[in-house]
Amino acid sequence: MKTTRTFIALACALICTQAANVVAAEESYSLTLKDHKFSPADLTIPAGKKVKVAVKNLDSTPAEFESDDFKAEKVIPAGKQVDIVIGPLKAGTYEFHDEYHETESKAHLTVK
Template identity: 50%
Template sequence: MRKPLGLLLLSLLLAPEVWADTPEIPLVIKDHRFEPATVKVPANTKVMLVVENRDATPEEFESHDLHREKVIAGGKTAKIAVGPLKPGTYKFFGEFHEDTAQGAVVVE
């Protein structure tokens, strides 16, 4: 029992190291829209989407393509790890304002 627990604790301690050198891609939610609406990332690379919600209300970043969803409170910032990804276009949207909050990650 001790060995699995020790391995778990070690992996949790090292987890931040895995993402330490990960490129950060800034995204802003403003007026219930993503800015920029399209971000480009290199193929086969882990990236961290840094989503800043400048609206007073919460928004849910959601992407079926990326298999991610995260509620971001108004005035707060969240980090969303993605990748490595194959070339293609991965759509995302704001579930609370789906008519205006649309975007895509383009992997080249």
């Protein structure tokens, strides 16, 4: 019984370590959303890599980060920040926006 518990504990530790390594390997980027506009309006990330983008909503209303080009969708409450994992993507330009204010919030993701 003790051997089984030890094995399970070691297996869990290994899985947690591997998960931490995957997260640590991701590059991180930041976007802010203010007055329904993303800053920067053109974010550049590397091709072929998974990255984490922290999106902070500085507006007093919720926003929804969305891209039909790279299939992302995430609600960001007013005054909060969320992390969005993007990629890996091929080189090119991809559009993203706040679905609640699409016309004024269109921005681009450049992948090189």
